[in-house]
Amino acid sequence: MSQFRKLCAIVLMASQVTVPGLLFSFAQAEPVTVDPVEAGKRMYREGILPSGQPLRAIVQGDIEVNGSQLNCMSCHRRSGFGSSESGTLVPPVTGKALWRGQEMRRQQQFTKIMTGRAQSANSQLMRPAYNDETLAQAIRGGVTSSGRTLDPLMPRYIFSEPEIEYLTAYLKSLSEKPSPGVTDTIINFATVITEGVEPGKQKAMVDVLERFFNDRSAQSRGETARAQRGPWHRDWIDGAYRAWVLHVWKLSGPRETWREQLDSFYRSQPVFALIGGIGTGNWQPIHNFCEANELACLFPATDYPVVSETNYYNLYFNKGVTLEANALTTYLTNIKPGAKEPVKLLQVFHSDQGRSVPAQALNKALQTHGTISISQQAIEDTGTLTAAYWQTLIKQEQPSILVLWLDDKDLHSIGAGLNTANGIEEIFISGSLIEQPFKSIPKDIRDKVFIVHPYALPEANARGIMRTKPWLRSREIESPYLRLQANTLFSATMTGMVIRRMLDNYSRNYLIEKMEHMVENAQATGAFPRLSLGPGQRFASKGVYIGRFSSEAEDKIIPASKWITP
Incomplete structure (x- = not known):
């Protein structure tokens, strides 16, 4: 081969190796646009x-x-x-x-x-x-x-x-202009109602919000005028006034479509925050929507909130049934008499719409405790919960502890099913899922039943409940769901207190931060004995009672434990 051909071959081989590298280098050298x-x-x-x-x-x-x-x-x-910390502004x-x-x-x-x-x-x-x-x-x-x-x-x-x-x-x-949903004269709010919520509950919650909004408008008839021509030394307050408008967003159909429905509602009318709200099953679609849009969601009525380390814009009353499962673990392993003795525990729960969350949490928490063996029974249809079903299940599993993550309508046959069952020492039910324990739990098994109760015990006369009753009565609002209505009134009242302190700084982030600092000062705490938040905290109530039916009074729940904070 001639020297020329050798040189060409070397150049060709070199080009096959180096050209892609050169191209890559040029691509890497292109300037990166920074926003x-x-x-x-x-x-x-x-x-x-x-x-x-x-x-x-x-x-x-x-x-x-x-x-x-x-x-x-x-x-x-x-x-x-x-902010301020330890006297430092x-x-x-x-x-x-x-x-x-x-x-x-x-x-x-x-x-x-x-x-x-x-x-x-x-x-x-x-x-x-x-x-x-x-x-x-x-x-x-x-x-x-x-x-x-x-x-x-x-x-x-x-x-x-x-x-x-x-x-x-x-x-x-940063906070250059008001967040979406706020105009020069109006603040728009919304509340969310999901598919499957009983009509009575929907009405109970919406009635409270609508009357609260109406009262706020009636009490501030002169605010609009003062905002335009108030005394000069008060313009920092009067100029911040906005009228409140409530929008009700109802979600229907498959859960997979809820996000699209929320996006449609929001495009049609942006809102400053979601107040209250009520849903069945997992709250995840609404939670994700609020995080994606940096939209505050303030204390919805859900038993299945999202427990996440990255949550910022969703404030919940508590961790729902997950909190109950963790507190029950603490009770069974550390507080209950005979906690160290071997027992067999059976959980019964629904398998749909994320309602297996508490069973999974309890199972995970008890895995490290060798004295408790766990079995689980997932149900798909409430219609299968007949007396024969319970009798067969108990005979097959032979548990000494029964944990029921079920609601009122699921327990219509439990009395007949357990009457003849031997060996069951304790039955634990969810205080969140059971709203009418005196109607749902038959008298002949109440001596075995314990309620994992995240609310103030009835005998304690929760401040929020005591303040809600006259508020509803004075407005001629029926109160078949007093717990829900007390919590809804807390959500609205707390939002009003915070908005007033924000003056004209209508920032959603500021709303969340003021909530973190002001919740613990609320005089009425809904159905809960105490509520508090701090920077980064998203669950206002941290514990539960283990309650049981009183043997002296037919309609009374008494504590079987102190307040448990897992």
Whole structure:
């Protein structure tokens, strides 16, 4: 082969190997388009730079640290409206707060004038408005637009020019305008009712919400006028007023279509938040819809809430039947007399619509306890629960403990089925699923029945129940579902209290944050003995009682345990 041909062959082989690599290199070298607001959002919320690296900063004067825990949201919160912790005030960093100078509130000026401590009503400037340069100085160097040095707790971030521009772009957009569902005069709310909810329950819940909304409108007839021409020292309150409008979203058909229906409702009329709501089976479709749209869902009536580490916008009363299963585990393994003795436990539950959740939770929790052997029976049709069914099941399984994750209509034949059954020492039923235990549980087996009860015991006269009764009576609303109505009234009342404290900052994130701080101060707590939330907490009630039927009174539930918090 000639030298020329050898050279051509070498070049050809080299080209076959290197050309794809060269093409790949060129492809890699193409500039990546960065959305400044989205990049800044990730820096703010997650503490991650566009490069994928965690944030870096100087703390305590000269210590360089790095990590995603340096994200801004940890202190300034997702809304950007700040917080306070142990006497330290974390100021707001929203676009409106930063790019507008801080002024003394007009009611403060009014107080000074009336007490003779000020001679002028002119606003007193407390801090000049930030611009891009002074904000960068504050973030990097810890010096405000007025020249004041920030608290040492505020990290001095190490940002490149593009990185500071990304964060600045996001801060300008943060809570810049009201969330969807809010206009200059109206706040739109919705409540969700799913397929399968009894008509009586639907009416009971909607009646409470509609009357609450009507009362709110009637009590504030002058608010609209005051919002337009109120006294100057009250414009910070009066100007924040909005009328409330309620929309009822009813979901029908297969559960797989609910998300599409919710999207359609929302496109037709965006709402600021969902208040209350009621559903059968798993709440997952509504939960996912709210998380995807960053829409607050406030205390729906569901026994099957979504228990998730990433939940932000869904606030629940408790973990539903999952909480009951975990509390029952604590009772059976640590509290119940003879808890260490070997026993056989049988669970009966529905297999559809996610209603196997409590059985799965109890089974998982008891796996590590060798003294309790578990068997399970899933049912598909309530019609199969005849007396003969129960007799056959008990004879076959021979349990000493029976756990029933069933509702009132499932237990119509349990008395006849268990009358002749020997060996069953205890029967545990769900206090959430059973709404009328005195009608559903026959008298001749009540001495064996225990109720996993997540609500205030009747003898305790829950504050929410006691306040709900006269409220309903004064409005001539029937109360066949008092527990549901008390919880619905709590949801609406709590939302009203929080909205008032938000003034004109109609941000859904701020709504959630105010809820976290204010729930524990509620005077009426629905059907629960106590409710509280904190940053990141999404379940307001954390425990249950184990109750039982009183042997002295036919219509009384008494505690068989203290409040159990698993």
